[in-house]
Amino acid sequence: MATPVTAVMIGAGQRGYEAYGPYALAHPDELRFVAAAESHPVRRERFAAAHAIPSEYQFDTWETLLARPQLADAALVCTLDRMHTGPALAALEAGYDVLLEKPMATTLEDCVRLVQTAERTGRLLQICHVLRYAPFFSTLHDILDSGRLGEIITVEHRENVSYWHMAHSYVRGNWRNSRLESPMILAKCCHDLDILFWNLGATRRLSSFGSLQHFRPERAPEGAPERCLDGCPAADVCPWYAPRLYMDLTPLLRVARRSPDWAQRAGAALLAEHPRLAAAARGWFPPLDVALDYRGWPLSVISEDPSSEARLEALRSGPYGRCVYHCDNDVVDHQIVNLELQSGGSAALVMHGHSHREGRTMRYDGTRATLRGCAYTYEQRIEIHDHLTGKVDVITPGAGRRNASGHGGGDAGIMQAFVRAVRDRGQALTSARESLESHLMAFAAEQARCAGQVIDMHAYRRQAEGK
């Protein structure tokens, strides 16, 4: 690429700095960040240092950045959910092409406004439905598109959120309370609803059930204090005891033990089973450094300083050290959404936060074949069972990838597609209008769950657009 696309980063937090920033560093010929707006000074300086952004192009709010004449071709909006609409609308009006984190917005009205503004201004508005850009889901889509399964009759798609991710993001963390950010079906499953829409087409009717069953004060073990470190009597038996995740890294090491990289597997096993030996051995076994010095998500969320002291302090005083039964959370820990498809088929989405392992699993039953798939970190597999021949084909998309982070390759994939769409003035894989559909489904599912209704999606769509 001759001249790189230029971009401004709005919100250089976990996603801005860790998921999308690295694409520009790895592909300087494709993308360059020339300015950043970030209200947290440490994060602002960290992003500016990584991308060599001069001080006059560092801003403490998106408003001050967007008040300046247009500074770049594109804007990435990576602020928290409730702060999507303001900067995205202002950036589109100012002439930027926009990559906007999901969910587009926290109200249906704002989602519609964003789509209409992109269409009126003629700017690109791409929503970070990163799964479409991951090898697993593009392979799944191509299989369905090929007609190999015949007519799709029924689908079960599960979003199995691990027990520790649930506690981190949806009990203690940013997405714990639907009044503060988004309902969980929007925050977590607009991806899944987007994949179902992409693969199966429009929904005719929808219903939903679910609740917050477990993470409630009345479920707390006897004598559990407000914070894990305040002498909790259940520390040894509670899976959500905060130091187990943030200090010992126990669930993260279990994930690393499935890595295709033998050194990472060995390092994680040694660290999990013999932590003292691992600390002593790190000098002569460098892969241990990767495990011992791990500072990525979710550790990076609890403290900018990854040292043990800083993490302990974060658990003593910050939100991530709270007892999971004593948080101000209200989002569900399980929800199902039933879809009656326009095609005549049916689909069920099951989302829950009590899985031993993080990942999506699915089953598509068609008139010619059954497909079963799983998309876990470090294990991605699709089986196709042909009705006529009885043959079973096994496909392992992205097999052997050493780095399974970044939504199975979706984070880098969406960046590449966005940069190319901006450069070539081309159409992205997904238009904002297409992304709107999964958001409509999520808002409808929440209404169906809370009011006990069956939603007619045609009427719901027309009402949302004021028709």
Ligand SMILES: NC(=O)c1ccc[n+]([C@@H]2O[C@H](COP(=O)([O-])OP(=O)(O)OC[C@H]3O[C@@H](n4cnc5c(N)ncnc54)[C@H](O)[C@@H]3O)[C@@H](O)[C@H]2O)c1
């Ligand atoms: N695509 C995905 O799969 C995916 C995954 C996780 C999160 N997300 C979404 O990404 C978004 C960001 O999440 P995150 O975890 O990075 O959050 P974060 O809190 O780490 O980052 C948001 C940043 O915005 C900054 N900010 C706040 N006010 C600002 C202002 N006025 N001007 C400029 N910056 C401001 C904050 O200081 C913070 O650093 C959320 O909407 C989330 O739902 C998407």
